[in-house]
Amino acid sequence: MKHHPSVAGAVMLCGLTAVAIALGATAAAEGNAEAGPAPLWKAQWQLQKPTAGVDTGPDGGKTVADMQKERQRARWRTRRIIFTNDGDDSWRPETKEEFLNLRTAPLVGSHVDTMFYATTQSLGNHSHNSRAAELSAAPGTMAHRFIEQGTDNLEVMVEFCHENDIEVFWSLRMNDTHDYSNETMRPRWKSEHPEYLIGTPEKKPRCYTWTSADFAQPWVRTKVFRIVRDVCERYDVDGIELDFFRHLCYFKTPSYGGVATDEEIAAMTDLVRRIRTMADEEGARRGRPILIAMRMPDSLEYARALGLDLQTWLEEDLLDILVVGGYMQLNPWEYSVGLGKKYGVPVYPSLDESRHKGDAMKRRMTLEAYRARAAEAWEAGMSGIYVFNVFNPLNPLWNELGDPEKLRGLSKSYFVNYRTVHHAKQYLAGGEQYVGIPVLDPVSPMVLEPGTSTATRINVGDDGSTLPLTARVILRLEVAEAVPGLTVRVNAHALEAGAFDGGWMEYTVPASALVRGGNDIAVSLGADAAGTVTVSDLQLCVECEE
Template sequence: MGSHVDSIFYCTWSSGFGLFTHNTKVGEVFTCKQGMFADNITRDLIEQGTDPLQIMVDFCRRNDLEIFWSMRMNDTHDAWGGDYSPYLFPKLKREHAEYLVGSKEDRPKHGGWTAVDYAHPQVRELAFRFVEEVCCGYDVDGVELDFFRHPTFFKRAAMGLPLGQEELDMMTGLMRRIREVTEEVAEGRGRPLLVAVRVPDSVEYCRGIGIDLERWLAEDLVDILIATGYFRLNPWEYIVDLGHRYDVPVYACLSESRIPGEAGEVRNSIESYRARAMKVWDSGADGVYMFNFFDPYSPLWRELGDPEILKGLDKVYFVTVRGIGNAGFFLAGGERYFRIPILAPQRPLKLEMNRPQVIELPVGDDVLWGKDRGILPELNLRLQVGDLKDAEDISVELNGELLSGGILSRGWLDYMLKPDLVRKGVNRFKIGVKPGSGVTPVVFDLQLWIRYRESS
């Protein structure tokens, strides 16, 4: 309470397609109390005449918050082989193996084998009825259709085959039915019932997995557009411009980095989330959507919603926060849709003589905002470089100016930057090997730290 959060998107499990913790009559109630779910109190709540979704609705009503029910459109945590997976495999899949894109013995090339195939009309009917039941039975402000958990919807795509207009029409038909029921309920209760979708931030990638996103926007089937998840394919401005073209507000999803080790830890730092949010606001997005962020006491809840607060806070910017994610895991050739630079320990830049590498870093800060008030930033460029013994063996340019004074220590090359060198918007780095050095270093990471200090 008292944070910048004004909407809660609450998922009642829906792992395994149709497995829920609200009192569903259409799907299956998740009452398992085995293994890691020993403390599951869903059955107890239902016996008391309530359930987790109703509790969330009541909480939001008391505290003047929006509440959306979130449905994971094809969650496949039951396929990953974790200790939890067997408990998430629902009765529906046990009884209708023909609905699945594969089997444990015959796995598809892409996505989880337990994904349901939306080419089956029975699957689309169930998805509709899951949504309809909540719209008619709970006082939610909207429903979120989460197409990022997980983005496998057709067996053909799971097998690496291209989808056609037929599959796109199937999903659009489902969206039309969902829009019809939300409009009907909205009219009956005298206030809107909104439809939000979370999808990849690329029209082409969406079409590859069966989502005709631009058509949905053009047909007014979507009220709120939420973009990205495991990966981000385009600059934020791409999806913001797309949504705004159809008068649909766009919320940028910030979820945790899956890059391993120290590189992932710093990407999941408070300073990193601040930088990501600052770039989101600079893109013209309508808000920030947090996913898989579980610390209710984090200061971020009182920072990320206001760029005026964010501008004076310390940050760290990265070329790539999430790496390449699973873009190619869920869609054959999915990595070809990346339109943003990639630099992370798993995708380094190899430097060779006479072949400098150029990398762009978008920055949301105007670092000179406080100059007239005596507030100037300390700017630290950090390059993680392998196979480099002497800082003078490589050259680093920022926005056309050659940097000097680099200090090399334990694989990191540090430069202190003049504030007027860093621009709000795209910053262009050019990194090359100096003639005669005889080295072939590798750049594993690039970090730009911004720390605001009052000048004495």
């Protein structure tokens, strides 16, 4: 099968490291969570003094109730693709034009309808000109030059997106801990107030990231609230994203092996309510709504065990957009689509880079694999596609993934699963019990003894009625050597004998045997087989003439 170059070349797992410099003093007392202004900020701060959120806006006299109604409409805007930018385009460029060309300007006219722009290096350490956090931009970086010019990276991004009819959200990584392995990204408050952290270098939690902020501390929640409020007051964003997946370590109880207590769950819900109320009040003041998106684990039970009561947040209309998945996928996409229908919110799958190792990762990082994941998500009823950690604006996927009809005529590589279940266990003791999807990969292979059968399921966005007549479908099983006694059925359709090629048994699948959605794959090993057979991966290739 002909493959396009791997998308992995466009994925930056850690981004470009910024040299963190503390330009503000962190207050120690509870309730004083804002970092003090540094000299470089003063001129802009004085020109942009915020007005506190009020019930009515100055122009239309709009109320909070108006905002609640208007965001019900705004949340359903078409978003074929949401492009997530981690903000690391703010370091090396020398000019505004270079900054925009690096990741953003080439997207104009593509399927990207919405930009989520993150400025978080770690919680409280940001590259935009925040009044409530420390500045992570060293002198000589583009982010620093923007501030010297009286603007910043977030303001430039908002202006560009609006000029080009692209919706733009500011993304807050709710407890980003890249500073765990890179001290230059660590804000001063974490060193000055270790009592506000989940752990210490000597006493690390299960998730290892001891630098995680402890959201049971009122000081931490106030800090987060003020960072978010500052953006809502001073930037013309269409919405904000609360990215809970960065990182899933919020309270000590689950971090050290338990499940979140009622008090911990209530503390986070209180913060989310405060942010929702503030965003609606600020929307009324400016005359248009501020939407709230959240990136969450795709399991209500798993999220709650971590202290994130997504079900209550949905019931109380605290979010407008739900993005599911990230380090892991726990349920079929239909599970989350069902939640969206029940509570009236659009749902988007987070298509993150694969965290498998070696060739298993490379196979899942091709353009064909991203096409397959998008086709599967569209078939499940998703409202659009959210792509995480892919930054090359010239990648063909930006002009393909947002159109399910276009995808039908393109080659794809489907897998049983695209991420491992490792992170489900890393962030929550016993987290594997929440995995509700089949898994087949080198970490969790299929093992057959002579005379036995086993089965799995693979989700597909194609069938015989949608594929071009010239399309070929090949099912591939990764094995150590040729296995003549192996028989395979797809949806009870027996396949002809396979051929061994380069570590794979390959079987031709009639397009008519496929169904859109879940496809059952049954594998049997003859009783006279020489020994145990291990299938370490399964790939369904749809080959189209392009």
